[in-house]
Amino acid sequence: MLTVTVISPEAVLFEGDTDSVVAPAYDGEVGILTGHAPMMTLLGKGVLRLGTGGGTRSFSVEGGFLQVVENQVRVVTERAAVA
Amino acid sequence: MAKGRELKGRIKSVENTRKITRTMEMVATSKMKRAMDRVIAARPYAQALGDVMSRLYSPELAERFPLLRQPAQTRRAAVILITGNRGLSGAFNANLIRESRNLIARLEREGVEVELHAVGRKGLGYYRYIGRPVASSRIDIGDRPTAANAAEIVDGVMEAFASRRLDAVYIVHAHFRSAISTPPTTEKILPVTPPGEDRGKQQDYLLFPSAEEILSSLLPSYVRNMVYRALVENTAAFYSAQRTAMKNATDNATDMLNILRRTYNRARQANITQEIAEIVGGASALQG
Numbered sequence: 001m002l003t004v005t006v007i008s009p010e011a012v013l014f015e016g017d018t019d020s021v022v023a024p025a026y027d028g029e030v031g032i033l034t035g036h037a038p039m040m041t042l043l044g045k046g047v048l049r050l051g052t053g054g055g056t057r058s059f060s061v062e063g064g065f066l067q068v069v070e071n072q073v074r075v076v077t078e079r080a081a082v083a
Numbered sequence: 084m085a086k087g088r089e090l091k092g093r094i095k096s097v098e099n100t101r102k103i104t105r106t107m108e109m110v111a112t113s114k115m116k117r118a119m120d121r122v123i124a125a126r127p128y129a130q131a132l133g134d135v136m137s138r139l140y141s142p143e144l145a146e147r148f149p150l151l152r153q154p155a156q157t158r159r160a161a162v163i164l165i166t167g168n169r170g171l172s173g174a175f176n177a178n179l180i181r182e183s184r185n186l187i188a189r190l191e192r193e194g195v196e197v198e199l200h201a202v203g204r205k206g207l208g209y210y211r212y213i214g215r216p217v218a219s220s221r222i223d224i225g226d227r228p229t230a231a232n233a234a235e236i237v238d239g240v241m242e243a244f245a246s247r248r249l250d251a252v253y254i255v256h257a258h259f260r261s262a263i264s265t266p267p268t269t270e271k272i273l274p275v276t277p278p279g280e281d282r283g284k285q286q287d288y289l290l291f292p293s294a295e296e297i298l299s300s301l302l303p304s305y306v307r308n309m310v311y312r313a314l315v316e317n318t319a320a321f322y323s324a325q326r327t328a329m330k331n332a333t334d335n336a337t338d339m340l341n342i343l344r345r346t347y348n349r350a351r352q353a354n355i356t357q358e359i360a361e362i363v364g365g366a367s368a369l370q371g
Contacts, residue, residue, distance in 0.1 A: 007131055009230035009311050011124040025291065032363055040135070041291035042300055064304065065135065065297060067288075076131045078230065 002034055004050055004073045006059055008080035013059060020051035021073050023066050032068055039068045043077055058083040087354065090347040096344060101336035107171065114226060115322035117166045121227070121315045129312060132305050133278040134215035139298045147295070150247035150275050150302045157250040160197045161218070162187060162238050163272075164210075165256040165313055166203035167321040168222060173331075174322035175257065175265075176205035182267035190230055195251075202236060202314075206227065226318055233311035236263040237272070241306055244273045256313040257320035263327070265320035275302060300363045 004021060006014040021032040024046025045062040064077035100129040144316045145151040164183040166176045183206070187197050198218040219239070224232050244251045252273035257265045290297060 005127070007128045008124060009233075010121070012127050027292070037289055038287060038295065039289040041293070042297055055198055063300075065301065067131075068137070068343045069288075074131060076135075077127060078307075 002032065002071050004074050004075065006050075006061075006075045006080060008077055013080055013082065014050065014057065016052075018050040018052045018057075021066075021075075022049040022051070023075060024048065024061065025029065025066070030066070032073060034071055036068045036071075038064070038070070039066075041066050043075070047083055048075060048077075048080075085275060087347060088352050089302070090343060090350065094340060094343050094347065097339050099334050101333055101340070104329045104332040104336060108326055111326035111329055112323045115326055116217060118226065118315065118319035118322055119259070119262075122312075122319050125308075125315055129308055132301065132308055136277045136301060136305055137284075139294050144295060144298060148299055149247075150241065150273065150303060150306065151273050151277075152244075152247075153274050154247075154250040157190075157193070157195050159249050159312075160187055160190055160251040160253065161198050161200060161243070161249050162190075162198045163202065163236065163240070163252065163254045163310070164206045165254065165317045166201070166206035167317070168204040168225070169325075170205065171328060172321055172325035173328035175210075175321060175328075176203075179255060179257060179343045180206055182211050186253060186255060186269050198249075200236070200240065203317075203358055224314065228311065228314035228318060230307065230311050233314055234307050236314075237307055237310045238303075240306070241273065241303060246319045249273070254310060256317045257324075259319045259323070265323055270309065270313070272306055275306060291338040 001017050004014065004016065004018050005012060008076070012078050019033070022029050023032070023041075024044050026042040026044045026069045029046070030041060043061060043064050043066055046060070048061045050057045050059075060079075060083040061075065061077040062079040064075070067074040067076070075079060162181065162183060166179045170176065183199075187199070189195050199210060199215065201210060201217050201220040202222075202224060204222045207217060207222060210217050221236060222234075237252075240249065240252050244252055251271060254270050254272050256268060256270075258268040259265055
């Protein structure tokens with residue numbers, strides 16, 4: 001289980017548990033599952049997908065970064081919208 | 084009863100004024116609440132960005148980034164003044180303008196050339212009035228400033244700083260400490276001073292592409308976010324100032340009404356007493 005927060009300058013768009021995260025990193029998509037090594041990467045422009053038991057939730061994001069520490073994923077992006 | 088009618092007219096007019104100020108107070112209160120929510124919603128992002136910045140920052144890296152450059156001598160500076168677009172908020176705008184005047188005066192005493200960027204109709208109006216050139220101005224930012232607004236305001240200045248046309252950038256805005264305390268504040272946004280708390284507390288991360296590139300891409304976001312926060316705080320502060328001003332106006336109108344009503348009643352009673360005295364006097368004259 002991953003605890004994910006999606007943060008934009010204006011608000012926290014998502015906060016909760018998911019099974020997987022697929023994010024548009026600066027150089028291509030990056031997928032994250034439970035037990036990922038601590039990582040920080042810049043984000044490019046694209047669709048962020050959070051896979052939960054019930055389905056996927058998508059956000060379009062642009063810029064910012066993604067951080068993974070001990071199954072905590074923090075997506076901090078300059079522009080974000082629910083897609 | 085000439086005086087009575089006059090007083091009645093004034094009572095009506097004060098009552099109407101009070102209705103208006105009370106409504107404005109309620110409107111300002113609800114707008115302030117919404118603006119406060121936005122201030123709170125903006126915190127996690129600022130926090131997250133600050134965290135990362137202080138993790139990645141190190142003095143050795145600093146020398147290589149234009150936005151962290153500490154100029155030996157400040158020759159040109161920019162001041163971004165944020166005010167409200169409207170008045171009826173007590174001394175709110177006047178305080179901000181005074182703060183900016185003091186800052187500009189101080190910088191100019193030190194021999195710094197200052198360019199002014201005005202955000203908000205009131206600040207712009209003032210500097211136009213005293214005839215000071217304004218480098219850029221925005222009066223179209225409403226109750227809901229966006230991160231994009233902040234970027235529009237600061238991107239040009241940031242570029243000027245990076246290309247060494249500016250040596251420092253200040254922002255003057257109202258700091259939203261609480262609903263009753265919103266002091267005007269000056270913040271130096273460039274060169275960037277990274278938040279210092281856990282500087283150097285390096286955690287072992289895999290960094291993509293590299294600490295340096297992450298930092299260089301996040302620095303502009305950090306600066307934009309400072310401006311965004313200034314905008315949202317200023318909006319919340321503006322409405323809380325307006326609410327206070329309108330509450331005072333409503334209270335004053337209530338006091339005034341009490342006095343007017345008392346005067347009116349006294350005049351009315353004096354009139355009646357006099358009429359009775361006249362009747363009694365007339366009757367007793369007839370009897371006499």
